[in-house]
Amino acid sequence: MAQKEPVLEITLHTNKTFQTIHNFGASDAWSIQAVGKYWSEDVKNKIASLLFSTSNKPDGSPEGIGLTAWRFNIGAGSTEQGEDSQILTEWRRSESFLNADGTYNWNKQSGELWFLNEAKKRGVKTFVGFVNSPPVFYTKNGKAFSEDGLSANIKSENYKKFADFLSEVVKGVKIETGVDFDYISPFNEPQWDWKCCKQEGSPWNNDEIVEATKAIDASFNTHNISAKIEITEAGHLDFLYSEKNRPNRGNQIAYFFDKNSPGYIGDLKSIAKKIAGHSYFSTWDLETLKNTRHLLSKEIQKVDPSLEFWMSEYCILEDNDIIKGGGRDLGIDPAMYIARVIHSDLVLANASAWHWWLAVSPYDFKDGLIYIDDNKFGGNYYESKMLWALGHYSRFIKPEMIRIGTSHSDKKSLEEALEGVLQSAYMNEDEVVVILVNQLDTSKDIKISRIPKEFKAMEVYQTTNTTDVNLKKVSVLGIKEVMTLPKKSLTTCVLKR
Known part of the structure; x- marks a missing residue:
């Protein structure tokens, strides 16, 4: 039996900040x-x-x-x-x-x-x-x-x-x-x-x-x-x-x-x-x-x-x-x-x-x-x-959201990941936005970790190769839930207080 691929964990580093996005x-x-x-x-x-x-x-x-x-x-x-x-x-x-x-x-x-x-x-x-x-x-x-x-x-x-x-x-x-x-x-x-x-x-x-x-x-x-x-x-x-x-x-x-x-x-x-x-x-x-x-x-x-x-x-x-x-x-x-x-x-x-x-x-x-x-x-x-x-x-x-640091559980650097799942994250006082791009020809299970405790819910929006799935709100998840990124898709997760 084929072994199921491990869940890819995306870790947020909210104390590591980069540029302001205008x-x-x-x-x-x-x-x-x-x-x-x-x-x-x-x-x-x-x-x-x-x-x-x-x-x-x-x-x-x-x-x-x-x-x-x-x-x-x-x-x-x-x-x-x-x-x-x-x-x-x-x-x-x-x-x-x-x-x-x-x-x-x-x-x-x-x-x-x-x-x-x-x-x-x-x-x-x-x-x-x-x-x-x-x-x-x-x-x-x-x-x-x-x-x-x-x-x-x-x-x-x-x-x-x-x-x-x-x-x-x-x-x-x-x-x-x-x-x-x-x-x-x-x-x-x-x-x-x-x-x-x-x-x-x-x-x-x-x-x-x-x-x-x-x-x-x-x-x-x-x-x-x-x-x-x-x-x-x-x-x-x-x-x-x-x-x-x-x-x-x-x-x-x-x-x-x-x-x-x-x-x-x-x-x-x-x-x-x-x-x-x-x-x-x-x-x-x-x-x-x-x-x-x-x-x-x-x-x-x-x-x-x-x-x-x-x-x-x-x-x-x-x-x-x-x-x-x-x-x-x-x-x-x-x-x-x-x-x-x-x-x-x-x-x-x-x-x-x-x-x-x-x-x-x-x-x-x-x-x-x-x-x-x-x-x-x-x-x-x-x-x-x-x-x-x-x-x-x-x-x-x-x-005026600020880009924050992220990392992959597979230890790939941001550069090494350019052919696979791309992740970036941005935050202000009210929200954290995580954007995931699955470039692979297969789906990928992911989990976001180290979410600040004041953020309680996560809205998920996706665009896939299906004609009418365009920035479609697909679910509201608990912040610890595993989600699936369809093959060749974009997913935006909005974490709210």
Whole structure:
């Protein structure tokens, strides 16, 4: 007779604390501008509920994933240029609030403003305005992409105008929606050349980022803007701690936050005390996954241990041995893949925030939490298991919870366990949240130990490969009970007083 596998015991170490978790989010690029403007109120509200709701269904399962951050794309004006913009896909053009004569039209970006309003109404607390390209009226070539990829696509004499534009956007959006941006991210993936013709974008060299950031800081101070400046949205995590193959676009932690650096801007009043980067192409193989995050964490400790790391954009772009970026897949396999990325960014890189790329996608790619028909004016929407995988974190890890230590009874380190059962835990005064990802092709019995005595009950939520088991409340257990993690599943345990 086959011997039954022993129960895997997950031990909580509440006296061992790590980073504070601020939020989980997603962005409104690119399709929200059309969905919010043209689609039916019914469908828009259903999509908003999936993204933002913190209400529960009659069975106690969450209605949505309760995002706690929302990223708003501040457009450059390629939509108004139409085909002359040279951006091939209409979805990837964006309106701008700025008119050619320097006045502003707050009826622009109305679809995105609708979702911004809904996010606020449904309880989202953190808002980031991000820029792919400066307004076309300020760029060197009058386009929202770079001609040569060598430097920022903005005339240096327009840095102040760009800065004042951002100040006006913060003020105007607040008047329109009541949303006061917490952060403005002026530079997106500055390492890339952003030449014609896929989307809005601009390269930025490090010294250009310094000068533009100083201009934005001065404008924010003049206009009494409370938003902080988020840098640098690095296209790869390794640009944060190495030069890689992009001179003057790498080593960004040291360049901007080492007090001995010629590019030090850490003392500017408006600069956020964090570094933002994207986890693309750093997730396979497992050695790359581990080493990238250890090197990032090590560099922060070396340069400024008080600096936070925010993982501000990810979707599955890479093709590797176990997954391909191309092709929609609403099932469990991509959900398992992104769960390991989220886990690794939180546990190995100590990320204080984690943001997905496209909240809503019309594409045949693994880039959306929710998918829609490729039609600007209406259609159907489709939930993915990736939506619910993120929800295991976003719905239950409340802002300002602190990550606490955990260990496995099989003595595997967090790194060694990356191919098996992943565990992480977070707590505040009222709750302990334990998230378990079973990547195995077999179920696994587990037990949580060393739970503080004041916590008496445990709610359990699961997502499995069964179509309708998505963040489903499956039970309320006693805290000493053994539970089963189904094969290829996510389980969140909420321990309550």
